[in-house]
Amino acid sequence: MKNLASIVCVMTVSAQLSAQKIIRQEVFSAKMNKNIKTIIITPDVQQGITYPSVYILHGYSGNPERTLKQDIPDLVKKAQEYKMIYVLPDGNYNSWYVDSPLIKDSQYQTFIGQELVDFVNKNYPVKMDKKLRGILGWSMGGYGAVNIGTAYSNTFGIVGSSCGALDFNSFGEGYIHYQTDKVLGPLASISNNFLTDHKTKLMATAEQQYIFDCGTEDTQMIEMNRKFHKKLTDLKIPHLYIESLGAHDPQYWSRSLSEQLTLFYRLFKL
Numbered sequence: 001m002k003n004l005a006s007i008v009c010v011m012t013v014s015a016q017l018s019a020q021k022i023i024r025q026e027v028f029s030a031k032m033n034k035n036i037k038t039i040i041i042t043p044d045v046q047q048g049i050t051y052p053s054v055y056i057l058h059g060y061s062g063n064p065e066r067t068l069k070q071d072i073p074d075l076v077k078k079a080q081e082y083k084m085i086y087v088l089p090d091g092n093y094n095s096w097y098v099d100s101p102l103i104k105d106s107q108y109q110t111f112i113g114q115e116l117v118d119f120v121n122k123n124y125p126v127k128m129d130k131k132l133r134g135i136l137g138w139s140m141g142g143y144g145a146v147n148i149g150t151a152y153s154n155t156f157g158i159v160g161s162s163c164g165a166l167d168f169n170s171f172g173e174g175y176i177h178y179q180t181d182k183v184l185g186p187l188a189s190i191s192n193n194f195l196t197d198h199k200t201k202l203m204a205t206a207e208q209q210y211i212f213d214c215g216t217e218d219t220q221m222i223e224m225n226r227k228f229h230k231k232l233t234d235l236k237i238p239h240l241y242i243e244s245l246g247a248h249d250p251q252y253w254s255r256s257l258s259e260q261l262t263l264f265y266r267l268f269k270l
Helices: 002-018 064-071 075-082 108-123 140-151 180-184 196-205 222-234 250-269
Strands: 021-029 034-042 053-057 085-089 133-138 158-162 209-215 240-244
Touching (some): 034 064, 034 075, 034 108, 053 250, 075 250, 085 108, 133 140, 133 250, 209 222, 222 240, 240 250
Parallel strands (some): 053 085, 209 240
16 A cells, blocks of 8 residues: 555656646845746746746736737747746836836846746756857837846847837837836936947947847837847847737737747757
8 A cells, every 4th residue: 555655656657747737936136126927937836857947038018927918829839839938027017127217116137047047947947058058038028128138148148039119219209108108217318338328348248149020010020139239230239030920909919929939949958
């Protein structure tokens, strides 16, 4: 009976290890002194095997549940197909994924780039090589992915932005409409550290891979993405830039994000 119980125990553990999971949990941020809702999607985890990971940042007014159900509806399938672990933190309604100089409990750059990565590294079988850890986002999350990815260039090897808000100076009414001023203050007085244009010096030496895409009918973001692409090209900073038909809407970014995750998979395999 004792041997049978041991066998049953081993079988139970093996079943738990091999089942694909969607895990909803709260991760504590010491920097903000609060818990942050996070969804972690794993493939069928096998004992002794580690997996690449991608941190996925939702857009303005979004949340991880919407990402899972609407924005990237094939995400669970991709985690299993590509054998990756996806991490979806809640970036709040309008945090812009920055360490806000105005709001003490809105310090999402540190949370995602440091605290959340540390938590995932300790609790999930992820590969530790930065070349096998990426960060991706769209719209507000596209800005966040570039902002955090470049700030933590020793942590993330691939940085992806889809229809990202990459230039606050040409954002126009969007800077107020999307409440960027609530976390950063007036545009005229924000630090250059929050401007994507000022990330290029870091990008030139970061040994990262960059992917940018935008829809040609995205009247909010297309020109700033083209401008940033030109700047990177002029500075001879390697990157992939893609334009395709589409507006600033779920139809566009659902497709583009799914395609970017496929590119991440191929780059991880190199």
